[in-house]
Amino acid sequence: MDMEIEKGKTVKYLKEKRKVSPAVIEDLKKFTKIKKGILDALKEEDLTIDQLSQKLALPHHETLYYLMSLIKYGFVQIGKMDDMDEFFSYKIKK
Amino acid sequence: MNENIKTASYDALVIGGGIAGGETALNLANNGFKVLLVEKDLSIGGKMILLSKVFPSLDCAACITTPKVSEISRHPLITIFTASEIVRIIRGPNGAFKANLVKKPRFVIVEDCTGCQLCEEACPVSVPDQYQMGLVGRKAAYIPFSIASPRVAAIDIENCTLCGACERACPTKCIDFTQEPVEYAIDIKTVIIATGFNLFDPIKIPRYGYGRFKNVVTSMQMERLLAPTRPFPTILRPGDGKMPDKLAYVLCTGSRDASVGNPICSQICCMYSIKQAQLLMGALPMADVTIYYINIRSFGKGFEEFYEQAKGMGINFIKGKIGEISENPKGNLVLRYEDINEGIVKESEHDMVVLSVGILPNQEASGLFQKKELTLDLYKFVDQPDILVSPSLTSIEGVFVAGTAAGPMDIPDSILSAGAASSEAIGYLNRIQ
Numbered sequence: 439m440d441m442e443i444e445k446g447k448t449v450k451y452l453k454e455k456r457k458v459s460p461a462v463i464e465d466l467k468k469f470t471k472i473k474k475g476i477l478d479a480l481k482e483e484d485l486t487i488d489q490l491s492q493k494l495a496l497p498h499h500e501t502l503y504y505l506m507s508l509i510k511y512g513f514v515q516i517g518k519m520d521d522m523d524e525f526f527s528y529k530i531k532k
Numbered sequence: 533m534n535e536n537i538k539t540a541s542y543d544a545l546v547i548g549g550g551i552a553g554g555e556t557a558l559n560l561a562n563n564g565f566k567v568l569l570v571e572k573d574l575s576i577g578g579k580m581i582l583l584s585k586v587f588p589s590l591d592c593a594a595c596i597t598t599p600k601v602s603e604i605s606r607h608p609l610i611t612i613f614t615a616s617e618i619v620r621i622i623r624g625p626n627g628a629f630k631a632n633l634v635k636k637p638r639f640v641i642v643e644d645c646t647g648c649q650l651c652e653e654a655c656p657v658s659v660p661d662q663y664q665m666g667l668v669g670r671k672a673a674y675i676p677f678s679i680a681s682p683r684v685a686a687i688d689i690e691n692c693t694l695c696g697a698c699e700r701a702c703p704t705k706c707i708d709f710t711q712e713p714v715e716y717a718i719d720i721k722t723v724i725i726a727t728g729f730n731l732f733d734p735i736k737i738p739r740y741g742y743g744r745f746k747n748v749v750t751s752m753q754m755e756r757l758l759a760p761t762r763p764f765p766t767i768l769r770p771g772d773g774k775m776p777d778k779l780a781y782v783l784c785t786g787s788r789d790a791s792v793g794n795p796i797c798s799q800i801c802c803m804y805s806i807k808q809a810q811l812l813m814g815a816l817p818m819a820d821v822t823i824y825y826i827n828i829r830s831f832g833k834g835f836e837e838f839y840e841q842a843k844g845m846g847i848n849f850i851k852g853k854i855g856e857i858s859e860n861p862k863g864n865l866v867l868r869y870e871d872i873n874e875g876i877v878k879e880s881e882h883d884m885v886v887l888s889v890g891i892l893p894n895q896e897a898s899g900l901f902q903k904k905e906l907t908l909d910l911y912k913f914v915d916q917p918d919i920l921v922s923p924s925l926t927s928i929e930g931v932f933v934a935g936t937a938a939g940p941m942d943i944p945d946s947i948l949s950a951g952a953a954s955s956e957a958i959g960y961l962n963r964i965q
Contacts, residue, residue: 446705449696458693462657466693469658469669487773498772498863499746505773506764507658507669516765523818524774526765 472496472504477513477530484517484527537632541719542568542611543961545631546726547618547897550578551597551943552935552950553726554604559954560724561609565961568718569604569612570633575680576612577601578728582663582677584758586943587807588838594679594760601681613716614638614682621723622902627930627964631718637711639687644706647675647683654701659691661763665753667770668763673698673707678761721964722930722957725897725906725914726950729936732786732794732889740785740887745859746771748885751781751804758811767815769884771863776884777818780867781805782854783825787890796911798890799940802829805888806839809847822848822882824869832942852878857885891940904928913939924953930964932956 443451475494479485485493491501505528508514517527546557549571557569569576580586581601583593604610619632651673661670663677672692675685687698687707699707731752734742742748747769749757757767769776783805787798802825809821828849830839843849852869855877859865865885871878893912900906907915907927914933918925924932934953935946 443708443710446699446702446707447696448707448709449694449699452709453694456689456694462691462693465659465691466657470656473658499770502768502770502773503668506667509765510668510670510763511653511658519775526768526773526775 469504472500473508473513476501476505476508480514480528480530484529486520486525486527488525490528537715537717539717539719540568540611542566543720544568544722544724544957545570545618545621545629545718545720546724547900548578548726548728548935548937549573549576549604549612549614550726550728550935550946551580551600552728552937552946552953553578553724554600555947555950556724556726556934556954556957557610558600558604558607559951560957561607563954563958565609565958567610568720569610570616570618571612571614572617574615574638574676574686575682576604576614577679577681579752580943581679582752582755582759584755584760584811585807587803588832588834590807590810592760598679598681601679605681615686618900620902621900623904623928623930629720629723629930631716631720631723633716633718635714635716637689637713638684639689639707639709639711640685641706641708642682642684644704645684646704647685648703649675649685650701650703651685651698651707654697656695656697657691657693659688664763665750665756667753667756722932722960724924724932724934724953724957725926725937726934726953727894727897727937729940730892730894732792732892734785734887734889736792737785739856740782740854740885741857741859741865742887745857745865745885747776747859747863747865747883748857748887751801751808751886751888754808754886755804758808758815767812769863774863774883775816777816778820778864778882779809779812779822779884779886780865780880780882781809781821781823781886781888782857782867783823783888785887785889786892788826794890794892794911797829797940799829800942801888801890803832803835803838803942805886806830806842806847808886810842810845813845813847820846820848822850822880824850824852824854824867826851826853826872832944891936894937897937901928901931906931909939911939913937922952922956924949924956930960932960 515531543565655671655673657672658669660666851872909915
């Protein structure tokens with residue numbers, strides 16, 4: 439068996455044995471859609487969580503979660519803080 | 533015997549790779565004994581490696597844990613199995629033990645992974661990061677956290693779409709989707725249980741609103757928010773990204789509360805809350821921090837001074853029992869509480885609430901032993917039949933307990949407990965050889 443395995447292309451062996459659950463596919467679609475929405479919105483201007491939330495029609499906590507994930511993945515960075523020292527704006531990482 | 537089952541023999545089996553298990557393994561190995569350290573997670577280091585700082589010294593937790601973890605990983609007499617679970621342990625007629633365990637597939641060849649994270653970059657999936665307490669996402673191909681040991685990738689197969697992007701991105705071709713669980717039958721002479729504790733899930737107290745109100749977080753989530761490797765660029769409310777300026781701590785969440793099945797004190801919540809409050813005062817100098825408590829139990833060395841220091845820094849302490857937390861339209865939390873000193877009910881508004889969750893027993897080890905029962909105490913921690921004279925002895929000869937598997941304790945006490953357990957185990961090994 440070991441002799442037949444093509445290193446670097448092993449996913450095909452697991453694909454034969456295992457099905458990806460529909461929930462995983464749905465989660466990926468949701469993340470991809472929200473990621474595109476956030477990045478498209480931030481291409482136009484720097485935005486706060488509240489502004490992004492309104493543009494994407496997403497609850498504030500979900501917007502924050504996805505935005506922070508995109509910061510972690512290197513797509514977005516933190517911007518300026520508002521005059522009340524309460525909320526940051528966020529921008530595309532260049 | 534099934535020929536697919538791998539065999540090996542060690543002097544000692546340490547179950548749990550947290551700070552108590554790691555210290556026990558090191559002590560045994562430094563005395564010339566061959567140790568197998570089994571950890572169910574992808575990295576050793578336990579909960580301590582995820583903390584911000586430790587009390588009362590405010591030393592960086594990672595700075596203490598990382599060299600220790602590195603020493604454990606490099607020790608020639610310690611073998612580490614991560615992502616592995618013990619199935620059963622049977623004592624044979626000669627007094628030795630046989631342990632059956634399963635090493636789960638990581639889908640990465642550990643020896644070949646350089647930790648470059650190119651697989652992470654390529655992976656399209658994002659799921660909640662359990663090491664950041666769900667505050668941010670992680671990929672399905674991921675390195676558990678930046679100071680994980682081993683610091684190598686793993687594939688979260690339950691959330692993987694099998695797209696193969698990680699394999700195509702990997703420069704060393706170390707991703708291997710053909711890996712399967714590997715069974716082991718291990719001969720050992722002694723067992724040390726260091727399975728640690730579980731944290732109380734505050735969803736079990738609906739009146740505190742955890743889960744419903746996004747600005748109510750647990751103390752472990754706050755640990756991550758305060759850590760250098762935090763999920764957000766700075767401390768922000770998870771509900772809307774506001775920088776908080778009026779925070780409250782609710783002590784004894786899930787401790788000293790028979791109504792949730794845990795009547796005992798967790799011993800660490802007062803002090804870690806005071807520690808976090810001090811760190812918050814440093815990170816958010818304009819913030820007000822209030823700690824709602826029943827009693828402050830600052831019993832350890834330097835603890836009372838640490839408490840006094842917190843009061844001197846301006847942290848508010850209110851002897852009050854929280855009845856209910858509600859949320860107003862601004863996302864702020866209104867705490868309705870009994871002021872114990874004044875004997876009246878009051879309300880106070882905060883923009884973020886931290887629930888100081890307690891310690892619960894991890895009962896996983898209790899079902900592992902066959903033929904002889906591992907006895908648990910009244911609160912389901914591992915029973916210590918001779919607690920005053922030999923606190924690491926258990927109901928089974930040759931099986932010892934270390935750290936919070938035996939009951940709530942702080943980090944220095946866990947290290948001491950590991951020292952006691954390893955001394956007892958070494959004495960036992962010398963006696964039977």
